[in-house]
Amino acid sequence: MSADVLEGLEAIARTEARRRRRSIVDFMLLWAPIAWLVLVVGAxxxxxxxxxxxxxxQDLADILATPGSVHLFGGDSLGRDVLARTIFALRISLVAGVGAVAIGLVVGGLVGTLAGYFGGRVESVAMGAMDIVLAFPPLVLAIAITSGAGPALLKVILAIGVLFVPAFARIARANTLVFGNKEFVLAAHAMGMRHSRIILSEILPNLVPPLLVYSLLMVAVAIVAEASLSFLGLSVPPPAPSLGSMIAAEQRNVLDAPFVVFFPAAVLFLTVLTLNMAGEQVSRRLQVREQLL
Amino acid sequence: MAGSTAADPICTDEPLLRLESLKVYFRAARGLVRAVDGVSVALERGRTLGIVGESGSGKSVLARSVLRLLPERSTIQTGGRILFDGQDLCRLSESELRRIRGRRIAMVFQDPMTSLNPVIPIGRQIAQVLKYHLGMAPKAASARALDLLASVGVPSPRQRLEEFPHQLSGGMRQRVMIALALACDPELLIADEPTTALDVTVQAQILDLLHRQQNERGMTLILISHDLGVVAKLADRIAVMYAGRIVEQASAEALFGDMRMPYTAALFRSIPKLANPSHTRLEAIDGRPPDLAGELRGCRFAPRCRFAGDRCRDEEPPLGRKPPDHEYACWHPMHLTARGGNA
Known part of the structure; x- marks a missing residue:
């Protein structure tokens, strides 16, 4: 009998340990990405x-210097500090990412919500315009916008932002259709509320969760897009550092000094990965909340 | 019973709401759906009209068309008038309608799970309406919201103000919906299947609440239900709808005392009775209502009616009138009681 009891206790201890391990994994999956993002944004x-x-x-003595105590990430082919350049490049990346998403979110969210709410002609005109933007080759559009006059960073943000508008519009429209058919919207209508009020105070609060999750993911996409544009030389002009242009400039030296390309690429990779993980976690948490509703 | 109080000539002369041969059609892919096809009813101030019928009989469309809540693009309203306190709601502009919606005519919907906004605390939802219609200051509005919640029997209303709809039970949510509808002291309350989504004990509570609020406020009530039993509790007058038409209409006593239309009788028989021994077969009405998009000939109930004859299938029965105000549309009216009458 005592053997049974011991066995039972052991089984309990085993499941307990497994649960603890799982909760540690869950904890790390949420907080490790957040820690990295805080570090990146803070820096x-x-x-x-x-x-x-x-x-x-520039310092001639530091050309392609190996990483060490002086230059944590080493030096590039012009003897500049790679860590400093990476951090300043991140600044460009983050501003471009957040700015582009802000444009997509505001313009696309507005267009999609109006299209979904009013339907009919409003919808066909709005979504038709979105289809035209989608059908445009993105790179051609980006080159067209960045070749105009004006500050480079602003043009990059605008180019990526315009490309994001249709996707945000579609998500906003789809969710507006879902919530617009719920009885609380009809009830608000029956209470004599104006369309503008119904959209602002009944529908918009319900669009926040899906658009928030999508925005987090799109910041990651926008950062990659900015890096790609700057790799092609379409973003901020040198000598200002940008992750893409740093990688592009040091391509030739990859065999002699891999770290010059590795560090900016690794930072880009980790930032995009953690943004996606954070978005995933946020959406999972919001889903749990939605099931309670 | 309530008849003696309505001796005032003004009340009897001018009904608060009068629908005159109202027709509401929908444009659908399969054709024109005649959801409401020539409905006339009148409702005096302070009284209760019950509208009964199966799902798809047009009750909810009728209710929504009173407040002109139907999607404009797909709805055609051909002819008919909706007279509310003497003015035709069909002729009002959108902004004039907004002053009536919620303020003079309010509505309670069927599903309390989806008729409150899930992301706004209920106190704010009520206060919003008060601020919007009555121009109340935020403080006064939330104080009034508290009073309203208390008056519809929500326990510990002060805490509830801050809560979200998903934290409340179905019955509580329906109470909140009623508080919301009553916020601006409407003259007419339209309750569209207010108890259908609730369990039976809660149903009775909600009906009691509606009845009490109606008496306290002298409010006029339209109660829509598929359950003749629910309507019987509150209604002064009952209209039975079938396939977009009113097929029988009378005061509650006259209707239950002397049902003429076989459909009404079938609805009545389909209410399960406690007095029956257990395992008694439930009385259902065979078949289903006709497709309102199709060609409709003769009496719409004829295919399901056990008394139907050739005439029923060919010719539509007019809405006949038996004194004093019992109307029914049937070629072969029934005589359930011994009271005299001609067929």
């Missing part, structure tokens, strides 16, 4: 005050 925001060499200071 980018505080770059001016960090004890870093200037990203544009």
């Amino acid at each position: 980018a925001a505080l770059a001016d005050w960090l004890p870093l060499p200037s990203p544009n200071d």
Whole structure:
């Protein structure tokens, strides 16, 4: 009998341990990405005050210097500090990512919500316009926008933002259709509310969760897009550092000094990965909440 | 019973709501759906009209068309008038309608699970309406919201103000819906299947609540249900709808005392009775209502009616009138009681 009891206790201990392990994994999956993102955003925001060499200071002695205590990430082919350049480049990446998503979210969200709510002609005109943007080759559109006059970063943000508008519009429209048919919208209508009020106070709050999750994912996409554009030389002009242009500039030296390409690429990779993981976690948590509704 | 209080000539002369041969058609892929096809009813101030019928008989469409809530694009309203307190709601502009919706005519919907906004605390939902229609200051509005919640019997209303709809039970949500509808003291309340989504004990509570609020406020009520039993509890007058038409209409006593239309009788028989021994076969009405998009000939109930003859299938029965105000559309009216009458 005592053997049975012991066995039972052991089984309990085993499941307990498994549960603890799983909860540690869950914990890390949520907080490790957040920690990395906080680090990245913090470094980018505080770059001016960090004890870093200037990203544009060249030093002949440091050309392709190996990573070490002086240059944590090494030096590039012009003897500039790769860590400083990476951090300043992140600043460009994050501003471009958030800015582009802001344009997509505001314009696309507005167009999609109006299309979904009013339907009919409003919908066909709005969604037709979105289809035209979608049908445009994205790279051609980006080149067209970036070749205009004006500050480079602003043009890049605008180019990526315009490309994002249709996707945001579709998500906003689909969710508006779902919520627009719920009885609480009919009830608000029956209470004598105006369309503008119904959209703002009945539908919009319900669009926040899906658009929030999508925005997080799209920030990652926008960062990659900015890096790609700058790889092609369409983003901020040199010597300003940008992750894509840093990688492009050091391509030739990849065999001699792989770290010059590796560090910016790794930072880009980790940032995009953690943004996706955070988006995934947020959407999972919101789904749990939605099931309660 | 309530008849003696309505001796006031003004009340009897001018009904609060009068629908005159109202027709509401929908444009659908399979053709024109005649959801409401020539309905006339009148409802005096302070009274209760019950509208009964199966799903798809046009009750909800009728209710929504009173407030002009139907999607404009697919709805055609051909002819007919909706007279509310003397003015034709069909002729009002959207902004004039907004002043009536919620303020003079309010509505309670069937599903309390989806008729409250899931992401806004209920107190704010009520206060919003008060601010919007009555121009109340935020403080006064939330104080009034508290009173309203208390008056519809929501326990510990002060805490509930801050809660979200998903934190409340179905019955509580329906109480909140009623509080919301009553917020601006409407003259007419349209309750569209208010108890259908609730379990039976809660149903009775909600009906009691509606009845009490109606008496306290002198409100006029339209109660829509597929359950003749629910309507019987509250209604002064009952209209039975079938396939977009009113097939029988009378005061509650006259209707239950002297049912003429076989459909009404069939609905009545389909209410399960407690007095029956257990395992008694439930009385269902065979078949289903006709497709309202199709060609409709003769009496619409004829295919399901056990008394139907050739005339029923060919010729539509007019809405006949038996004094004092019992109307029914049937070629072969029934005589369930011994009271005299001609066929």
